[in-house]
Every structure is written in structure tokens, then in C-alpha cells.
Amino acid sequence: MVHKRKNQKNRKNRTDDSSFTDDTVSDLGTSSTVSSIKRKPTGDSLNSAPRHKHSNSPEEMEQLVNETFFLKHEDKRPFVTKKRFVFTAGILIGLIIAYAMMSPQNPHFKIFSNYLSESFSDLDFSSILPAHILVEELFGNITLFLKPNISLLEDTEFLPGLTLAEEGVKSQFPVVLIPGIVSTGLESWGTSNCSRPYFRRRMWGTTTMFRAVLLDKECWRNHMRLDPDTGLDPPNFKLRAAQGLDAADYLFPGYWVWGKMIQNFAAIGYDSDNMHLAAYDWRLSFLNLEVRDKYFSKLKSNIELSKRTEKKKTVIVSHSMGSLVALYFFKWVESPLGGNGGKNWVNDHVESFVNIGGPLLGLPKALSALLSGEMRDTVELGAFGVYVLERFFSKLERAELFRTWGGLSSMLPKGGDAIWGNVTNAPDDRDGLIESYGPILNLRSIKGNNSNNDSSNDIDLSEDNEEFTSSKHTCVSGVKFLKQNSDEMFNNMLKKSYSFGVVKSQEEFQDSTDQTKWTNPLESQLPYAPDMKIFCLYGYGKDTERKYFYNFNPPDNKRLRIRDLLKHIFIDNTMNSDKDPYLKSGVHNGEGDGTVPLLSLGFMCTKGWNNPLYNPAKIKVITREFEHESGAALDLRGGAKTADHVDILGNYALTKDVLLIASGNGDKLDDKITSNILSYISKIDI
Template sequence: MSKQDDSQSNTDVTDEPISNDKDKKNLRKRNTASRRKHNSEPRRKYSNTPDAVEELVNETFFLKHEDERPFLTKKRVVFTAGLVFGLIIAWAMAPQSSDLKIFSNFLAESFSDLDFSSMLPANVLLEELFGNITLLLKPNISILEDTEFLPALSLAKEGIKANFPVVLIPGIVSTGLESWSTSNCSRPYFRRRMWGTTTMFRAVILDKECWSNHMRLDPETGLDPPDFKLRAAQGLDAADYLFPGYWVWGKMIQNFAAIGYDCNNMHLAAYDWRLSFFNLEVRDNYFSKLKSNIELSKRTVGKKSILVGHSMGSLVTLYFFKWVESPNGGNGGENWVNDHIESFINIGGPLLGVPKALSALLSGEMRDTVELGAFGVYVLEKFFSKHERANLFRTWGGLSSMLPKGGESLWGNETHAPDDHEGLLESYGSMINLRSHIGMENNSDNENSTLPMVLKHTSSSGVEFLKKHADTLFTEMLTRNYSFGIYKSKEEFNDQLDHTKWTNPLESQLPNAPNMKIYCLYGYGKETERKYFYNTESSVERPEGRKRDELKNFLKHIFIDSSMNSDKDPYLKSGVHNGEGDGTVPLLSLGYMCTKGWKNPLYNPAGIKVITREFVHETGPSLDLRGGGKTADHVDILGNYALTGDVLKIAAGNGDELEDNISSNILEYVSKVNV
């Protein structure tokens, strides 16, 4: 188009004087004709007159077509309906009185036949939908620009700067898992995350069977099933954000960067948390790669590394210590850890396991699922039942590493437990209380009695109960990979080559590393799952001539009894008896080894110095969904200012100024443990 044509076109659109409404209409008609004439040419100049701006705005797709849409599909109608529907769901899922639960149950039945995936328009991009929703969790960076990098900015002014190379070892479910499968259902997800990012939401909602096939492991080998392959994402972004707006290591990485760290001296050792620790090396050579990276840092920087493990990452670290020393593993010799590791920072490590893992493997339930309310439980069961969840969890060898360790010596028996306190309805020691309608004749002298018997299981008998009633392949996997006992004499530590002991600090000793330091940093002050009240479906009957323990698929018929509540004991809610901890890991598991176990030469023969620092939970601003800078929640504590400051000081070589800071009841509890 010539300059003359271009000028004429622009004149047609904008330069004619406007006198009245009729002229405006004529002008818009001519403008439309002009656009059609020159639709293949780019427009280079616009006037800023009101009518020209209005005309330009009217060209936009959404406004142009909004009036043409049917009323029920207009954005404002859909938004309003979605908001109302969301509020109804949120209200229905909240704890309710008995009268409100009747209405909640009615809602559950009313929505029983809805297929939510079929209701979504075909052109809706689920990744964008959930991406926009999850952005609500992300703080306004323009407002919190400085606080996002605190306390590092303040510490940097005090002279704190990068020193030792840092290795971050994330916990369970923290690392993104991406698909490397090329089977039929896998191709749309190739190299996209089936765990983490909004792709996961899309797959779960619209392609649940395909997603489940990717996420489960082969129950016999504990490795990849045929035709499906997931691998841990790599790099710092493998676990910085689980999905948009929901940080895991993101804040910690920001603070490390503010004192001088980058990808050259900070490494995130991502791993497939579904795998048993033994299979991490078999399939991915995970520990061999970790050993090589640490040795490379030592050669290039000339300094030892600091390992920072969070949650299950602390158990991975303990396993690594034993593996790297073992001639059957890394063959590094008994001095390798002392020569290569400056410090081990254990953040919220479930060193003695968590009761939550036992309930998840028993029935696929936990506090999060039973406190959803009648409508929430109904929807969850329809979409992804507890039986489906339990079957999936039992293929994850990594989850089984967090079953309770130490037995009755640590967790208590049917009458008392070290962390019992005043006001309890009954002791925490019986970790699983099962009200069974099977074998009821043993509960009464009356053969026709209909009263159920109550089976009380401690932590050790609870694990045996799980082994007995789960399928054979799961039981074999558990026996092949883990041990949950306790050693009380030096002679019992003779066989340190047994890898099943390496994740249990009560059956394996710390490495020969007298120059290394261990820092235990954890939170407390949140109600934490400690014990469960189970029931069985009353329709389940004992087959004639067979014992209860011989029943097949017995675990399919047990469930956490959400009707179990107590006005006298506020810690008992919806069948879950809560105790003290960080919301996920009980205080006993967080603190026993740090405050007593590793003070004992039996478990710490090299005399490694152990410093324990506790952080009491404080509720943050109401608008901060992650709890603020003083939260002690199990995951959100990675954004706790005080804890982050401690980690940065240790990495900078100023860890010697840190001392024990214990304010919980842990010392009272551990004094009651007779080991």
C-alpha cells in the first residue's frame, strides 16, 4: 500500500468531523467498509478521538461477541453461577451440625449423576483455567518485593554470604514427575508433568485412568509398569513450585540467591519419591549421582557440602550416609561423610515415621479426607474412592518408608504413651482402634450378641495388621525394603550392611563423621494426626468356618469412623485423635532422635554434635494462605523467616553461633521413653 493510500485510509477512519449521532453512525459504517477493503494491510496510525477509540475497542473478540452469546453462556452469568456453586460446595464441605448435614447429604445425592468433565466446554484449556485459579495463592510481588527476599537481605547487610556448596533434598510429593511414556494415552503428556503444574489437574479430572496408570508403580518390582514411565524433573525448578502460586522450595531458593548462591553452588537433588530408596539407585542411580555431585563440588570449590533435607528428604539423607559408606553401595569408606559433608540440616524430618502413613496405606484415608463434610466425602469417593487411593499408595515404596518406627518403646502401648497429656479420652498408644463387626462372638458370652468388638493396635501391631491384610506383593515389598524395629544393645548393630535398616535411625548408627554437625529444625504447635478410630461395614460377615484373619480384601471394608467425636476431648475430631506436632509429623517423631536418641553413643558412636531448634507455630495474616513468616506448618515452614535465617547462617559458615532452642514438651516426653 502506498503512503497516499495509507493516508487516505487513516483519513477515512478518523479525520472526518463529527457533528451528531447520525454522523457517528455513518462514520462507523464507512469505517467498517474501509476495514474490509484494507483487511489484508496492517494499520499503522490511529487517532485518539473518542469515537476512534470506541471503534477500536469494539473490534476486540470478547466484547464483539459478548452480546451475541446466549444469556446462559455470557461471562458474567457463568462467573456468577460458578461463584455461587463454589460457595455452596465450600459450605457443604465445612464441619456442620446434624441438621445441616441432612441438607449436605441431599446435595450429594442431587449431584450424584453429574459428570463434571462433560460439562466443561471443549475449547476450555484446563491448564490456563487452573493456572489462573492458582495464581490467587501467589502474593503480589509489586507489594511484597522486598519481603520476598527476607531475611536474606537483612543478613547480607550483616556480612552473611555464600560459603559452602548446598544440596537441597526435597520431601515426598514435592518433586514434579514428568512423563517419558509414548503409549497411546501418554502421548499428549510427553515431557509434561503428571505430578506438579496444572497439567496434573487436567489429567486427573479429564483422564483419570491414564493419570492413575502413570502414577502407580509395578506392585511386583516396585519399578515402572509396562508402557508407562515417569521421571523426576531436574534443576531448581523441579521443586521450587509444585504448581503456579504454590511454592515449596521457592522462597528458600530466593533467600539463598540473595546472599550469593546460584545454580553453580546450589543443587536440588530431585528424585522420584514414589520409589523405595533401594529402587532409587536401581532405576535412577540416584545416590551415585548425588555422591558424584558432592565430590565434584569438593574438587572445584575446595569445600565440603551442606545437605538440607526436608521431610522425607531427611530419611533419604540418612539412607545416603549408610549407602555411601557401604561396600555394597557407594564404597566410599567410613571417612567419606566426614571428608565431604560439613553439616546436615534436618527440616521437619519424620525420623520415627508418621501415623498418617499407616492410615493412608490401610484405607487411603487421613484427616484431610474425613473432615471434608458429607458432600465433600461423597464427591471424593465418587471421583477417587478410598479403595482406589489405598491401592495406588501401596505401590509407592517411598511412602512406606514413613511408617512408624520403634514400636511400643517409642509410640506407647494400649494403656499409655510418652506424649499422653491431661484431658485425653484414652491413650495415644493404641494407634489404631478398629470397631469390628466380624468375630463379634468373642466380645460377649452371648453368642447372639450384636455388639462389635474393638481391636486395639499399637504402632508395631498396626504395621503387622497392614502386612497381614494387604496383598502379598505389598507385604513382600515392605519386608524387602524396610524395618521398623529398635536396637537397644551394641551387639545388635553388627550387620550395618542391611539396607532395610538404613532409614530407621533406631536400627542404624550415624556415620563416622565427628567433624560434621546435625541441625534439627522443626515446628510445633499445630494439631497433628496421632491415632485413628476405624469401623467396618456392618454388612461384612465372617464366612462359615473361616477365621477373621483369613478374610480376603478385609481392608476394603474398613474406614475411619467420622462419627467419633468427643465433647470432653477436643483433640478427637471425626475419628482422628490429634496430638502435638507440625500438622503432619508428631512432635515425638520430630524431636526424639535430636534431643535424646542421637545423644546416645549407641546411635551416634562418632559423637556428632546435634543442635535442636524449635519454631512455635503462629498464625499469620488472614489473607496469607500460606501462614506468613512465623508459620511452623510442615511445608510452609520453608517460608519461616527465623528458620530460613538459621539455614542461611549455617550455609555461610556461621552455624556455630546457633544453640539449642527448645520450648515444647519434647524433653518431658522423651524422658518417658525407656531406651
């Protein structure tokens, strides 16, 4: 009893100190509680205005809440006990633990990932997701805080544009922007049962894409794939490239592509009247871009209109695959089989061609994507991540989808072994490699190589006596291997659309009407445009996919047919090396911008187009490299000095160069080469 009375007394004392009971706190929002609270006068409350008995105005309620003990003394609490500190510390600790656990070098990694895989083995992801309208709401809310509030953009978002404007730099030449692969939003224009809910909504880009992928995957795949026979729209489905500057300014909320560049163009006087974004359906082969959408005809008309109205030539600014589109356009517009503009059309209409991060000689990443639907991004997810991805969108499904995209095949490696190396050496080999980059694909049987599955061991590249023995494929044999393991329709598309060789004599250039060679700068010549200038701007200093280690996993007692091989081939993500820091998760990294190898970025700019064989008009080519420098840790896009393949479109120095070129000040720019590209190209005999 004494103990009970003591507790009651303590509760009474606490009530007097806080001026009201705990029950009153929980019901603070009700008018009856507000009118019934009895407060002990304090120094803070003496200045309060008299209250009516039943007053519950917002001002009085706010003052009442501010006078409570637990809020009034919040600022006096130790910093480490405040909610903001605890919440932030919890996130940071969680990220550190997650990173440590998901690192393949962690001894507990395999146990942890296997446990997760088994725990989620029977999970049907689509069945546990909420109704589609809720998912759309969810993605809208999640990405809302990532989407920039244009009305609140700070001056730094318009730099260096504002700085150049203050120095008197202003718009001069009309500008055409040509985006790269996957940069342009694709809208649905179909009216089938599957398409109607998405009419004129983006199946690629914006949060609609995420909703469709998660809840309506088959419908999304049917929209995104092309007819494997024609390379055009499949029956009952129709996607078209979004139009206008917002077609590729942001791929989805928070992820800018051309957005920063457009802001800086605006700072020196550009707008939608003298700046045009030539969006296109990047899935299509270049041949079919004209067949289906008349893309090159529209581009030609747009540039001619600018010439008539502005009395000035156009500056073409392209990024990534957009540079290949521009090169194809130069050949198409002059050819009697294309625009029939004649020999001087480019010289009369194009002031400068700005090539930003163009994969002029292709990239090995396209080969792995088309071969098995894999790349570094997929194999470095870890065991659990790979498992979830395979359950949701398998590598076989990805490969089948990618092979219908004729545009992707335009970036297969060009120039053969002369550029990319043979089985023993490559021009861009560097110290510390356990094996040359030359054999782009290294294929081995999973049988008899179990000792290689320990990520702590170096790779044993010896042959074995199993049914499937190891084989090494260079650029030429790698593309041939892809063709051998592809269906007839894919091979017909490649044959009709692209060529990947190299021309070494003027006689081989006589047939300029072969459209398959127009995307390969080693099999076609630049236009006769001596007054035009070419600016090659690209980054380097990031690990870039250069070579792949594949394993076969053939079924027991069964000899695989060549067409079934792709079902049993995969990048071996357990392949790492303590001696070779560039080998990670079965991917051998070289130098480049994180996506395109340095050889592909720089060879034509620094050597190829200095040869009259490929540049008969001796067009001036200026090459400017940007070494990658990481930005602040919390800047997910790398900061103002990033040289990443996509993020470089927000690079301060590169943006300044582009603005100077468009404003007619490109003559102030000289070559700036700081990478090893000159050493590498000296080993290439072309």
C-alpha cells in the same frame, strides 16, 4: 394520554441531562454513533478540542466516554453502592454461609449434605467437562494470577537474605537441597498411546496434572502407579523426576515449596553453580532409587565434584522424607555394598546436615494412608465432599495406588511400642484425653454401635457381642494388621526395603550391611563424622494426626475373608467428643507440625543421638524448635511465623538459621527447645 405525554416529557428531560440517549450508550463503540452524537455544551466539554464530523480516534472516544453522566458521577456515588464493595461483600457473606452450613456441628448440615449427595448421585463428572484443550486453558488462566511475577517481587520476598547480605553474610559452602515426598515434579518419558500426549510434561506438578486427573484419570493412574511386583516402572509407562532448581521450587503455579528458600539463598550469593537440588522420584523405595536411577551414585559424584572445584565441604539441607533419604545416603556411601566411600567419606565431604521437619521415626498418617487410603484431609471434607471424592477417586483406589509407592512405606512408624505407647498409655499423652494415643488404630464394628454415630456424644469404647468386635492396635500390632490385610507383593516390598524395630545393644549393630535398617535411626548408627554438625529444625503447635478410629461395615450374612476386609473398613468421621477437643472426625490429634508428630520430630534430636549407641562419633546435634503462629487471615500459606510442615520452608526465622549454617555461621546457633518434647522423651526407656 396525559400519563403517556408526561412519561415522554420525563424521558426527554433525562436525555437532555445525560447528553445522549440510552440507545446511543449501548452502541458507543461504533463509529457511526460517535459521529452522530449531539452533546449539550457543558463546562467539562468547553475545553475539548474541536472534533471532525467523522472522527473516531481512540483519544476522542475515551474523552467522550469520560464525559458521560453515569461515569462522570461514579466517584460521587455512596461507597456501599459501588460494584467493588458489593462484590467483595457478596464473597465474604457467601464464605460465611458456606462455612456455617458445612460445619458438622450445624443441625442442618446432614440434611444439606444429603440433599446435595442425592442431587448429584447420577452425575458423571467427566462427561460435563469441556474438551481437554479448554481445561488446560482454564487451569492456566485460573492459576495465572497465583503465579508470582518474579520481575515484580518485593524486597520482603528476599528476606531475611537481603538483611544478612547487608551484614556481610555471604555464600560459603556448596549446598545440596533434598526435597520431601510429593515435592518433586514427575515428568512422563513414555511413548505409548496413553503417554504420548504428555511427553516430557509433568504428571505430578503443574496444571497438566489437574487436567490429566480430571479428564484422563485412568491414564494418570497408570502413570503414577509402580509395578507392584518389582516396585519399578510398569510396562509402557515411565515417569522420571524433573531436574534443576525448578524441579521443586513450585509444585504448581502459586504453591511454592523451595521457592522462597532459593530466593533467600540467592540474596547472599548462591546460584545454580554452588546450589544443587537433588530431585528424586519419591514413589520409589530407597533401594530402588539406586537400582533404577542411580540416585545415590549421582549424589555422591556431585558432592565430590563440589569438593574438588570449591575446595570446601557440602551442606546438605533436607526436608521431610528428604531427611530419611539423607540418612540412607550416609550409610550407603560408606558401605562396600553401596558407594564404597569408606569410613571417613562423610566426615571429609559433608560440613553440616540440616534436617528440616524430618519424620525420623515415621508417622501414623502413613499407616492410615496405606491401610485404607484415608487421612484427616479426606475425612474432614464433610459428607458431600467425601461422597464426591469417593465417586471420583475412591479410598480403595487410593490405597491400591499408595501401596505401590515404596517411598511412602519408609515413613511407617518406627521404634514400636517403646516410642509410640501401649494400649493404656503413651509418652505424649496430655491432659483431657478420653483415651491414650497408644492404640494408634481403634477398630470397631458398625453394628451395635449406632448410638456412637451422633457427633454430639462422647465415644463409648465398650466391647459388643457382634461378629466383629472392637480391637485396639498399637504401633507394632498396627503395622502387623496392615501386613495381614495386604497382598504378598506389598509384604515382599516391605520385607526387602524397610525395618521398623529398635536396637538396644552394640552387638546388634555388627551387621551394618543390612540395607533394610538404613532408614531407621533406631536400627542404624550415624556415620563416623566427628567434624560434621547436625541441625534439627522443626515446628510444633499444630494439631497433628496421632490415632484413628475405624469402623467395619461388613455385608449382612457374610463372613469376610481377611483380604477383603479393606473394602469394608473406613475412618468414622462422625466420631467427635465434647470432652476431648483433640478428637475430630474420627482422628485423634496430638502435638506436632500438622503432619509429623512431635515424638518423631524430636526424639532422635534431643535424646536418641545423644546416646553413643546411635551416635558413636559424638556428632554435635543442635535442635531448634519453631512454635506455630498464624499469619494474616488472607495469607493462605501461614505467614512468616508459620510452623506448618511444608509452609515452614517460608518461615523467616528458620530461613535465617539455614542461611547462617550455609554461610559458615552455624556456630552462632544454640539449642532452642520450647515444646514439651523433653517431658515426653523422659518417659521413653531407650
